[in-house]
Amino acid sequence: MLPLTPIRFLYRAVDLFARSVGIISGEREFTYAEFGRRCEQLAGALRGLGVKTGDRVAFLSLNTHQLLEGYYGVPMAGGIVMPLNVRLTPGELAVIIQHSGAKLLFYEPDWEPIAAQLPVERRIRLDHEYESLLAPITPERHDWTTIDENATAEIFYTSGSTGTPKGVMLTHRCIYLHAMSVATCYVSPSSMVDLHTIPLFHANGWGHPQASTMMGVKQVMVRRFDPVTVYQLIDKHRATDMAVVPTMANALLAVPDISAYDITSMRQIQIGGAASSPELIERMEQRFKCQVFAGY
Numbered sequence: 001m002l003p004l005t006p007i008r009f010l011y012r013a014v015d016l017f018a019r020s021v022g023i024i025s026g027e028r029e030f031t032y033a034e035f036g037r038r039c040e041q042l043a044g045a046l047r048g049l050g051v052k053t054g055d056r057v058a059f060l061s062l063n064t065h066q067l068l069e070g071y072y073g074v075p076m077a078g079g080i081v082m083p084l085n086v087r088l089t090p091g092e093l094a095v096i097i098q099h100s101g102a103k104l105l106f107y108e109p110d111w112e113p114i115a116a117q118l119p120v121e122r123r124i125r126l127d128h129e130y131e132s133l134l135a136p137i138t139p140e141r142h143d144w145t146t147i148d149e150n151a152t153a154e155i156f157y158t159s160g161s162t163g164t165p166k167g168v169m170l171t172h173r174c175i176y177l178h179a180m181s182v183a184t185c186y187v188s189p190s191s192m193v194d195l196h197t198i199p200l201f202h203a204n205g206w207g208h209p210q211a212s213t214m215m216g217v218k219q220v221m222v223r224r225f226d227p228v229t230v231y232q233l234i235d236k237h238r239a240t241d242m243a244v245v246p247t248m249a250n251a252l253l254a255v256p257d258i259s260a261y262d263i264t265s266m267r268q269i270q271i272g273g274a275a276s277s278p279e280l281i282e283r284m285e286q287r288f289k290c291q292v293f294a295g296y
Contacts (some may be wrong), residue, residue, distance in 0.1 A: 003149035005172035007142060009179065009214035010036055010072045017216030024237060025065035025221040035069070042073030048137070049122065053078035055102065056102035056155065058120070060084045060093070060111045063196050063221040065124045070106065071200070071209055072146075073154045075172070076142045082155045083201035090117045090239040092165070096157050096195065100167055106130065112184035130218055156204065170204065179210035185295075186241075189215035195233060195242040197222045206243050206295075208270065226252045231261040238265040247271035249284055258287075266290040 002008075013022060014036035022032035028151050030038065046218035051057060057079045061067040061222045067083060082102055084093055096104070097118050107115040115123050124130055149172045157165040186192060194212045212219050220237050222230065225248060233239060244252070249271055252267060266288045271281065272295045284292040 002145055003147045003172065004155065004176035005075070005144050005147045005149055006175045006179065006210045006213075007072060007076060007144040007147065007172075008176070009210050010039060011144065013213050013216050013293040021218055022213070022216070023065050023068060023219050023221070025063075025068075028065060029105040030065065032213075035065075037063075037139040038134060039069050039072040040142065041134040041137040042069050043076035043142060044140065045133045046074065046077035046079060046104075051077050051079045052105065054152070055079045055104070056082050056192065058082045058084055058097065058100070058101045058102040058105045058283070059201070060086060060107040060115060061126055061201075062086060062108065062223045063200050064126060064223060065221060066106065066130055066263060067200050068178055068209055068219070068221070071154075072213075075147075076144075080152050080155055080169075082157075083187075085157070085159060085201050086111065088159075088197075090114045094118055096165055096167075099164075100155060100157075102214060147172055149176070154204065156201070175204065175210060178204070178207045182207035182211040183215055185268070185270070186211065186215060186217070189217050192217045192241055192267075193237055193239045193265070194219050195222060195230070195237075195239040196220060197223075197225055197230060197242045197244055197248065201212065206270070207245065220284060225251075227255050231255065231258055231263065234263045234266060235261040240265055240267040241269070242266075243272065246271060246276050246280060247274075249276070249280055253283055253287055268293070270295050272296060 013032040018033035022035050023030045056073045059067050061072050070081050105120040106124050107127045152169040153168045153172045154170040194217050269292045276294045281292050
């Protein structure tokens with residue numbers, strides 16, 4: 001019996017949508033074939049650094065292609081990917097690092113001062129240092145059929161509970177089934193352009209990083225949420241889908257004049273994370289002229 005693992009989604013995209021643009025991150029874009037190779041290179045680099053089965057690999061990053069590569073490359077190496085909430089204080093992040101036992105940290109240069117304070121053995125910047133790490137590695141297709149689907153693939157630390165954050169362990173099987181559920185809401189995946197407005201460090205990006213990869217959807221990374229930037233990206237990339245929390249929806253509605261942006265490509269907007277009023281949903285539907293629904 002074949003295991004349920006998100007790595008199957010990556011190879012489905014590589015095999016069926018190799019030449020399609022899969023990931024757009026800033027000025028960089030990658031076909032699914034290129035993205036798959038980069039994930040394999042990351043896995044090989046991690047093994048070369050001594051990452052073993054069950055080792056935690058932390059990321060301190062906004063929405064970038066490198067963090068998305070970590071979602072696949074780390075489990076390929078047998079490790080557990082651990083995206084950190086960039087909004088936490090250095091002290092809070094240090095507690096999480098100590099509790100999890102993470103020894104390796106990938107971080108964006110913006111967080112250099114914070115990264116320097118965290119108790120890890122190795123730090124790697126998500127810039128030329130990261131690229132230099134991947135460059136010499138020969139990509140090798142991972143044999144995902146040997147994965148234990150009940151092994152932990154990701155750890156996310158809670159922020160909405162009492163006391164110190166708690167590490168939530170997500171298995172390969174759990175991530176796989178969640179993505180399958182999320183994908184049932186997709187409309188015409190072959191023409192879908194998914195705008196990653198939800199931080200990937202929050203609740204697994206609501207399952208979109210895996211579901212969109214599985215379906216070969218073009219994924220546009222929104223590095224940092226800004227309402228005007230979102231309108232610009234919708235216009236530029238003809239985005240069709242996105243997900244927001246109510247505060248983000250209100251911020252988008254607060255932009256007074258959007259006549260400079262063509263947002264007619266939008267088809268679906270999901271609102272979650274907190275209760276949404278019927279009035280908010282109605283206003284979003286009037287603004288974007290598309291289906292808006294609440295999810296939990």
